[in-house]
Amino acid sequence: MLNKFFNTMNRLIFSSMVLVLTSPLGAFAADQAATGGGDKPWWFWPSILFVFCFVLGVLAVMAGVGGAVLYVPLVSGFFPFHIDFVRGVGLMVALAGALAAGPGLLRRNLANLRLALPVALIASAFSVVGAVIGLRLSALDPNIIQACLGATIVGIAALLIFSKNSEKPVVTKQDAIGMALGLNGLYWDEGARESVEWKTHRTLLGLFMFILIGLLAGMFGLGAGWANVPVLNLMMGVPLKVSVATSKFLLSITDTSAAWIYMNQGCVIPLIGIPSIVGLMLGSLLGVKLLAVAKPKMIRYLVILMLLFSGLKALDKGLGLGLLG
Amino acid sequence: MDEREKLARRASKEQIIYANILVVGVWSSIAIMGITYFLYLSNIMPPYVDLHTITTLWGKGVKEYLELTHSPHGWGWVYFLNKGDFLNYIGFVLLAVMTIICYLVLVKGYLAKKDWLYTGIAVLEIVVLSLAASGLFGSGGH
Numbered sequence: 001m002l003n004k005f006f007n008t009m010n011r012l013i014f015s016s017m018v019l020v021l022t023s024p025l026g027a028f029a030a031d032q033a034a035t036g037g038g039d040k041p042w043w044f045w046p047s048i049l050f051v052f053c054f055v056l057g058v059l060a061v062m063a064g065v066g067g068a069v070l071y072v073p074l075v076s077g078f079f080p081f082h083i084d085f086v087r088g089v090g091l092m093v094a095l096a097g098a099l100a101a102g103p104g105l106l107r108r109n110l111a112n113l114r115l116a117l118p119v120a121l122i123a124s125a126f127s128v129v130g131a132v133i134g135l136r137l138s139a140l141d142p143n144i145i146q147a148c149l150g151a152t153i154v155g156i157a158a159l160l161i162f163s164k165n166s167e168k169p170v171v172t173k174q175d176a177i178g179m180a181l182g183l184n185g186l187y188w189d190e191g192a193r194e195s196v197e198w199k200t201h202r203t204l205l206g207l208f209m210f211i212l213i214g215l216l217a218g219m220f221g222l223g224a225g226w227a228n229v230p231v232l233n234l235m236m237g238v239p240l241k242v243s244v245a246t247s248k249f250l251l252s253i254t255d256t257s258a259a260w261i262y263m264n265q266g267c268v269i270p271l272i273g274i275p276s277i278v279g280l281m282l283g284s285l286l287g288v289k290l291l292a293v294a295k296p297k298m299i300r301y302l303v304i305l306m307l308l309f310s311g312l313k314a315l316d317k318g319l320g321l322g323l324l325g
Numbered sequence: 326m327d328e329r330e331k332l333a334r335r336a337s338k339e340q341i342i343y344a345n346i347l348v349v350g351v352w353s354s355i356a357i358m359g360i361t362y363f364l365y366l367s368n369i370m371p372p373y374v375d376l377h378t379i380t381t382l383w384g385k386g387v388k389e390y391l392e393l394t395h396s397p398h399g400w401g402w403v404y405f406l407n408k409g410d411f412l413n414y415i416g417f418v419l420l421a422v423m424t425i426i427c428y429l430v431l432v433k434g435y436l437a438k439k440d441w442l443y444t445g446i447a448v449l450e451i452v453v454l455s456l457a458a459s460g461l462f463g464s465g466g467h
Contacts, residue, residue: 042376043366084387092417099351099423103344109336113343113431117446125453132462139388181442188333195333252347253450256424260457263417266391266398270413271379274362281355 042271045079050275052078053093057283062290063303065160066251067280068094068223070303073153073310076146077317081272083142083149087134087221088267089276091259094223096277097284098251110245112185115200115238119246120253122207123214123224127254130218131261137219147318149220153311156226160304163230171201171237178203178236187242198239206236218258223251339434343427350423358416365409373408399460425454 053071060067072090076083105111138145174184184199200206209231217224228247232238238246262268316324336344364370374394382390391398397405405411428451435444456462 040380042380045380081383082386082390084390085383088387092420096351096355096420099347099420103348103351106340106344106347107336109334109340111340113337113340114443117431117443117450121446121450121453124450124457128453128457128462135387138386142386186333188330195330253424253454256421257454257457259421260454261462263414263421264399264458264460264462265387266396267387268414268417269379269383270362270365270410270417271376272383273417274358274413277358278355 045081046271046275049075049079049272050279053276053279054283054286057280057285058287058290059283059299059303060280061284061287063300065303066094066223066225066248067097067284068221068255069153069156069226070306070310071276071280072221073149073307073314075276076149077310077313083145084135084138084265084267085269085272087145088259088262088265089269089273090221091223091255091262092268092273093276093280094221094251095255095259096281098223098248098255100281100284102249102252105245105249108245109185109187110241111249112187112242112246114181114185115183115232115242116246116250116253118181118183119207119210119232120250122210123217123250123254124257126211126214127218127258128261130215130220131258132218133215134219134221135261135265135267143318143320145220145318146314150311150313150315150318152216152220152222153307153314155311157304157307157311159226159230160300160307163234165229165233165240165243168196168198168239169233169237171199173201174199175201175203177207183236185242187239189241196239198237198242200236200238202235202237206231209235214254217254218261221258221262223255225251339431342430342434346427346430347423350419350426354416354419354423357419358413361409361413361416365413368409370407370409370412372410373405374410421458425451425458428454 052075053067056067056070056074060070068090071093072086075081075090076086079086102111106113134145137148178184178200181203183203184197186195186197188194189196209227213224213227213231216222216227225244225247228250229240229243232243232247233240259268313324316322365372366376374396378394382393385393390396402411402414406415428447432444432447432451435447
């Protein structure tokens with residue numbers, strides 16, 4: 001009976017995604033967003049946003065992406081809010097999700113504090129720079145940010161399609177910086193029922209990459225799990241499970257610094273922020289439960305499609321082409 | 326469970342303390358958000374910016390929005406805690422301050438272990454986060 005319920009939920013989620021992307025309701029929302037949606041009662045958009053974020057939370061967990069990477073392009077495309085507010089709230093959404101996941105990951109020794117600390121310092125310092133640049137560019141012309149965001153989202157979709165993570169990368173020799181920072185460890189792999197030792201290589205290159213990641217996270221309010229994992233896993237040779245867990249934990253630090261910049265600038269409006277944060281967190285809780293019976297691969301492909309569509313829409317809007325409405 | 330498995334499962338003392346503080350902080354801030362949002366929307370605490378006004382202005386850039394609503398930026402909201410909308414900032418701030426609190430605990434732990442490198446990294450992170458929180462950066466946008 002439980003399986004039947006989850007199968008029904010699976011179908012419902014799938015249908016709702018297709019509905020959001022293709023139905024007249026989606027077109028209506030986009031149209032309303034384009035006209036500002038000012039003729040609606042004040043509770044209309046926050047209520048829609050709460051439901052929308054709840055569904056996003058479910059999908060994000062099942063697709064293995066952060067909520068903010070879906071939130072920013074989709075909400076800026078389909079809701080009447082200015083991109084300044086969407087980016088500010090997007091960071092708060094990413095921050096809340098990362099902080100909520102952090103304790104479990106740290107206690108199970110999957111997220112590694114020693115690995116996270118130096119990386120977080122670089123990423124958070126540069127996310128401050130990214131946030132300042134993003135706000136300046138947005139004040140100059142919001143279309144610049146919209147177009148850059150679109151290009152970044154399309155790039156993220158491509159990264160999700162083409163990057164092949166490595167479960168347990170082979171690191172034959174640890175480099176000097178990794179050794180000096182003590183970037184190594186031991187974790188328990190529940191699936192394989194074995195303890196796995198790991199150490200890093202190409203540490204300096206990896207640390208440099210976090211400059212770029214921090215800049216992008218701050219500039220677009222995206223969170224950066226999509227970039228953290230490939231760098232930790234493929235470049236630095238950290239096992240996939242430790243990379244994913246440490247990346248999630250890292251977001252709680254990286255996004256904190258950028259979130260402060262947006263919050264101090266007044267970009268976090270409670271009427272938009274709280275339904276987004278609570279909706280996404282509740283959705284994530286349901287997503288974790290559904291993960292056991294869902295078909296994450298199909299959902300992942302759908303999320304990539306959604307990312308591609310929203311990225312192209314943002315690009316179209318930013319460049320003023322008007323091809324996608 | 327053999328010794329190696331125990332070792333692999335065991336998180337460091339700092340990780341456990343960090344996790345414990347996070348749990349309390351995050352769920353407190355979510356609970357606070359729920360309460361303050363209720364006070365705000367039910368008009369028990371009237372807002373600084375009227376709800377209908379927000380819906381007509383949220384499509385404008387933040388600079389214009391602040392000018393038109395005469396809203397404060399930076400830490401200016403602290404003076405308006407009797408207003409429903411700014412009361413919600415307590416939850417946001419608690420969420421954003423959690424990492425700084427956790428890092429202060431880390432510094433203490435690393436100092437006790439005389440791990441100077443990680444003490445330095447943790448102190449620098451606190452400096453970065455505190456500067457970001459101070460409102461010194463990006464204020465030129467207004």
